[in-house]
Amino acid sequence: MNFIEDWKRKKEQAGQRDRELVKxxxxxxxxxxxxxxxxxxxxxxxxxxxLECASCCTSIPPIVNKTDAVRISKKLGMKTVEFEKEYLVxxxxxxxxxxxxxxxxxxxxxxxxxxxxxxxxxxxxxxxxNMDFSxxxxxxxxxxxxxxxxxxxxxxxxxxx
Numbered sequence: 001m002n003f004i005e006d007w008k009r010k011k012e013q014a015g016q017r018d019r020e021l022v023k024x025x026x027x028x029x030x031x032x033x034x035x036x037x038x039x040x041x042x043x044x045x046x047x048x049x050x051l052e053c054a055s056c057c058t059s060i061p062p063i064v065n066k067t068d069a070v071r072i073s074k075k076l077g078m079k080t081v082e083f084e085k086e087y088l089v090x091x092x093x094x095x096x097x098x099x100x101x102x103x104x105x106x107x108x109x110x111x112x113x114x115x116x117x118x119x120x121x122x123x124x125x126x127x128x129x130n131m132d133f134s135x136x137x138x139x140x141x142x143x144x145x146x147x148x149x150x151x152x153x154x155x156x157x158x159x160x161x
Contacts, residue, residue, distance in 0.1 A: 003048045007148030018141045018154055024161040030134040033160070037133035040156045044149050054102075054110035055146050061098040062121040064088055069096075075117050126150045 025033060050056075064072075064087075073083030089099040098104065105113040112118055126147045127136035143150040 003044070003152055004053050004148045007151045011145050011148075011151055014144060014151065014154075015141065018144050021154055021158055021161065022137055022140055025157060026134075026137055028134075028160065031131075033134045034131040036160050037153060037157060038129050038131060040153050041129040041133075041149070044152045044156065048149050048152070050149075051110045053148060054106060055148070056122075056125055057106040057110070057112070058102040059146055061091070061101050061103070062119045062125070063095045063097055064119045064121070065096070068119040068121075071117050072114055072119070075114065128153050 028036075069084055069088065070080050073080045076083065078086075084096075087099055087104060088096050091097050103112075105118075107113055112122070124130075124132070126143045126149055127133070127139055128143075128150055133140075140150055140154060144154055145151075
């Protein structure tokens with residue numbers, strides 16, 4: 001089975017189902033849920049190659065914190081102020097984010113030009129591993145429409161509730 005193609009076919013119809021599932025999952029103990037999700041995350045991402053998808057990079061501008069901006073601008077040989085002016089904007093939520101989608105550092109082969117120094121938000125996406133699942137419950141329904149990994153993690157966690 002191609003997990004990305006399966007996700008593309010089913011993601012639009014899964015919204016209500018995912019909202020109900022997340023409500024049920026919220027009733028689980030945080031650590032217990034995090035452990036289950038962490039294991040499922042590992043299984044799912046053995047079957048998904050993010051370079052085949054890159055939906056996150058093409059659809060949601062990541063938050064870029066000050067530390068990220070300093071690190072990236074230094075690596076690019078720019079002053080932080082120049083980097084911020086060229087690449088960042090403050091969004092309607094007050095977050096500093098990349099100013100365009102797809103990400104300006106996404107290459108044609110879906111690789112990231114700044115992968116080793118990418119923003120913290122990119123490193124943490126999709127927020128389903130490292131014992132963070134229960135802390136990000138509100139994000140999972142939306143992220144399931146952006147990331148095939150989240151979609152399939154939620155499908156597998158249905159058996160937990």
